[in-house]
Amino acid sequence: MVKPVIAIVGRPNVGKSTIFNRIVGERVSIVEDIPGVTRDRIYSSGEWLTHEFNVIDTGGIDIGDEPFLEQIRQQAEVAIDEADVIIFLTNGREGVTAADEEVAKILYKSKKPIVLGVNKIDNPEMREQIYDFYALGFGEPIPVSGSHGLGLGDLLDEAAKHFPKNKQMDYDEETIKFSLIGRPNVGKSSLVNAILGEDRVIVSNIAGTTRDAVDSPYTYNGQKYVIIDTAGIRKKGKVYESTEKYSVLRALRAIERSDVVLVVINAEEGIIEQDKKIAGYAHEAGRAVVIVVNKWDAIEKDEKTMNELEQKIRDHFLFLSYAPIVYLSAKTKKRIHTLLPMINTASENHSMRVETSVLNDIIMDAVAMNPTPTDKGKRLKIYYTTQVAVKPPTFVVFVNEPELLHFSYERFLENRIRDAFGFEGTPIKIYARERK
DSSP: OOOOEEEEEOSTTSSHHHHHHHHHTSOOSOOOSSTTOOOSOOEEEEEETTEEEEEEEGGGOOOOSOOHHHHHHHHHHHHHHHOSEEEEEEETTTOSOHHHHHHHHHHHTTOSOEEEEEEOOOSGGGGGGGGGGGGGSSSSOEEOBTTTTBSHHHHHHHHHTTSOSOOOOOOOTTOEEEEEEOSTTSSHHHHHHHHHTSOOSOOOSSTTOOOOOOEEEEEETTEEEEEEEOOOOSSOSHHHHHOHHHHHHHHHHHHHHOSEEEEEEETTTOOOHHHHHHHHHHHHTTOEEEEEEEOGGGSOOOTTHHHHHHHHHHHHOGGGTTOOEEEOOTTTOTTGGGHHHHHHHHHHHHTOOOOHHHHHHHHHHHHHHSOOOEETTEEOOEEEEEEEETTTTEEEEEESOGGGSOHHHHHHHHHHHHHHHOOTTOOOEEEEEEOO
């Protein structure tokens, strides 16, 4: 299911990040009472009644040294491109400002549903302050208070009315959906073309030349695939070329729809922080992961090169210790034949189920080899373990007291499960539950 997307748009210091945090239910943006201070994650998931959706906080899109109004315009354009519904947020304490009117002018042209929220209406006596906002021309303003959590239900009710009815791409269960993520110019589009054997997407040496995200159905040796090219940029403009966070938005949409995610690294440039950040999203989403080192033909190699690079990748991507690494060249198609078998393996492991009896034998052997820890005189007792889900494989360990299952022992159990069953390419989740 492709979740609808809400974008929160408005001039600085109207409370976009506070409302964003309220909607997603966790403090994922850095919030201070200073305009433009949002510096952290700008994209997260939310849920309201029966609706699941994603939310973008455009205030987190750092435009750099652009003039004030130009930054507002560019952030609004990102929202218009990416969102199904736009929440236009204003500040009820300050009334309608010239900057609000500038945002309104941009949104008039968007052809997207607009929900007008008036923030900082912290008590009923302040509700009269919303009437000036009718002048912006977006219908009835909805009073909200981000700091107190008031009015958010009304805001989300109105937004949900505009969610697309059928944002669903239907592929059968046997089809493996995989996406390619990575920063610009690592060769994602060239790799798609190399797999498909035809030029389906625009490729050049200029970072960010892919113009659209395209699903490419593909069959090889009887196995059906869908390649989701994260691509990204629909139109030129400084906002799209200068902000890494824009490409992250598109990558997240692709990750959400994938079974397997290919984290593509440029062998010439090595690993940078942005690679780790993008890979982290795939891991957090519980998707199977294959690390792809592209442009392998472009570097000088000796017998130590591959081992040295693998060690460097493992050191940087400690959280992806389960992910296999494939070295190839999309340009020359060298070693390209190794990629699809690895995708198949990661996908199979991502949906693997383990028999409960066999699983418990492995866990009991592990406990015999390395006894459970104690804390303040109490020893962890493991009664039994069962697998409760796939994609990713998820296990529940029934114990006497869940807080006694420390991270280090949980990692030990995960390693024993991997030793026994493989699970190459997929994360594993383990939860402790008290036996009733």
